[in-house]
Amino acid sequence: MQKYADYIKTIEIDALWSGKKHIVWDLDPKVNVLSGINGVGKSTILNKVVRSVGVNGDIVNHLLKGVHLTTAPEDATHIRFDLIRSLDSNLSQTFSESEGFIHQALSVLAGVGGGSLLDLQLYQLQRKYLDYQVNIGNRIIEALQRGDSHMAQQLSEPKKRFQDMVDELFAETGKKMVRKENEIRFTQIGETLLPYQLSSGEKQMLVILLTVLVEDHQPYVLFMDEPEVSLHIEWQKRLIELIVELNPNVQIILTTHSPAVIMSGWLDKVTEVSDITV
Structure with missing residues (x-):
């Protein structure tokens, strides 16, 4: 029987970058912003997490080596999720x-x-x-x-x-x-x-x-990889606020380079890649 998670509590990734790094990221139930310089691995982390979840939302941690998700509740078998990228090719x-x-x-x-x-x-x-x-x-x-x-x-x-x-x-x-x-x-x-x-x-x-x-x-996880790329700076400032207003039950996990995205009260939700790397 399918049991859906309310949100992801922890992301663990073993052997990232050819076994050199280990990621442990404790998540906020609502808003999580992953930051860092170019090439540090923000998108890599996000992509590995998304690929560790089945296309129907089943949490299949064993199918992608080294990725483990802890959810709330912990016995959940599935998560509802969406992935948004900023590509316009x-x-x-x-x-x-x-x-x-x-x-x-x-x-x-x-x-x-x-x-x-x-x-x-x-x-x-x-x-x-x-x-x-x-x-x-x-x-x-x-x-x-x-x-x-x-x-x-x-x-x-x-x-x-x-x-x-x-x-x-x-x-x-x-x-x-x-x-x-x-x-x-x-x-x-x-x-x-x-x-x-x-x-x-x-x-x-x-x-x-x-x-x-x-x-x-519905409770679900919204992954966003640098969603600010095409957005006006005033829209960047309002982005998280608008998402949370439309669905108070969403958990946001996003990567960004833009200070504007976190300017409206989200600074304490920012995590640097170096802070979760061991």
């Missing part, structure tokens, strides 16, 4: 077109002006967003049938807050979310825009917030 340079899903995605995205890794993430998230809305809609109907209008209002609030966040962030360029459609669309000076027509920074922020929203307030 061309899809056709990254994947073989013989891969079925990628070939399909390339065809769709080519027709709407997309074609980057961020566009692929948005393509996948659009589908999750539709499922999320159906699920929330069904729960709202059930609440109304019980006469519980307060619960119905609570269920609808996260989506509204997500839309408000995006409108606030994109206000300077005059973009607003279209709220009468189930798929994500924007208006700008009377023109309708698809997500693939946004700037790299706008796509990156939309990917992050959508990823958090569709987890539907």
Whole structure:
């Protein structure tokens, strides 16, 4: 029987960098920021942890030599998790077109002006967003049938807050979310825009917030590898705050080079790679 963890308590990695280093990282249940100079191994640590978790979230520490995760509760068999990178390279340079899903995605995205890794993430998230809305809609109907209008209002609030966040962030360029459609669309000076027509920074922020929203307030772990690369400095400052507001049950584990990401009260959540290396 699957039992999901609320968060990761400790990450241990043996024999990192050809057996020269050992990593022991005790994690905060909410926010964890891994820092250090280029080449010190931040992304390597993050990648090893992600690869130690099965694609369905099963905690398979024995499959990747040297990685051990301690969770809360300790007898959990699975974790819910997402990984966000800051890459915006061309899809056709990254994947073989013989891969079925990628070939399909390339065809769709080519027709709407997309074609980057961020566009692929948005393509996948659009589908999750539709499922999320159906699920929330069904729960709202059930609440109304019980006469519980307060619960119905609570269920609808996260989506509204997500839309408000995006409108606030994109206000300077005059973009607003279209709220009468189930798929994500924007208006700008009377023109309708698809997500693939946004700037790299706008796509990156939309990917992050959508990823958090569709987890539907469940406890889960959000891994982010230098998410600030395409983001305006003011967005970097608000990044953690916005994520935690959308889902108070998320545990964030991220790598960064940007002081702005931790400027708004997260300095005590920073861990240097040298501090967890023995």
